[in-house]
Amino acid sequence: MKRVWIYQSNRFLQAEEITRIEDILQEFVSQWTAHGSQLAGSFVVRYNLFLMLMVDEEQAMVTGCSIDKSVHLLKKIEQELDITLFDRMQVAYKASSSGKLCIASRDEFAALVENGDVNSDTIVFNNMLTAVEEVAEKWEVPLKDSWHARVFL
Template sequence: MPLVSFAALPDEARVWVFSAAAPVVGAAADVLLREVDQHLTQWRAHGMPLVCARDWRDDRFLAVGVDEAASNASGCSIDALFHALRALESQLGTSLVGNGAVYWRDAGGAVSVADRPAFRAAAAAGSVGADTLVFDSTITTVGAWHREFEKPARSSWHARLLPQAG
């Protein structure tokens, strides 16, 4: 079986991060994770099984990793993953693929989400700033998922959305 534990993937393994526009909890989370696991168990590139895993955080963030030293994902296999997740969106009642939103932790520790203009407005109003913890869904490795996915806005591309000091 190509599906392994996420902890078994090396730091340099390729990762894709999918962010739910709304929290996915309870039975919906069970459906999501069961369907993702089923897809990953059968996930192949050019007929070869992919050594892969998934991780789930904060009722919003799904990371899917592939150990490319063991097996390379192809464009078609990656497209199949995106298609499988899109197919689940209506059942889950939220988007997972390509919503372009900005995610951060609010003062109470909850995950907040908004589009970029609304995040800029929150920054201008002072409700988010350089120390606000943000989630960087542009990361591309398992190591980055472990160490860099959640970090202060000043250390991320999110800093471009903050008012410039001066």
């Protein structure tokens, strides 16, 4: 299985910030180990907003310590770039009218749903996925097909 961790920034990243993140993550995944075994790690930055960190566990399994190392690194990236990557109360969605990617706090998103600006067909991002294989079909989904529906509909 290929595991994925999806981190959403609290704001859209600038080109130079993405370059910096890519440099940091490239160095990290090239040295990422679990109990002395090299992990087959990779990453991607999507939509100037999401960092996806991945590991092919068919080559070597991640451990609590190796996950802790990645979290520690991401917290350093947060500090360096003055961003937040661990705020699960931020909702990313595509505006129904324009398809533009937007970010809202949980309360703002609830208000958008109540006002009808967001509806059950609005595309949201399910950052809770853990398998890379799920990203293509289960990451960008209509609100009604996501865990968001239980909270907001």
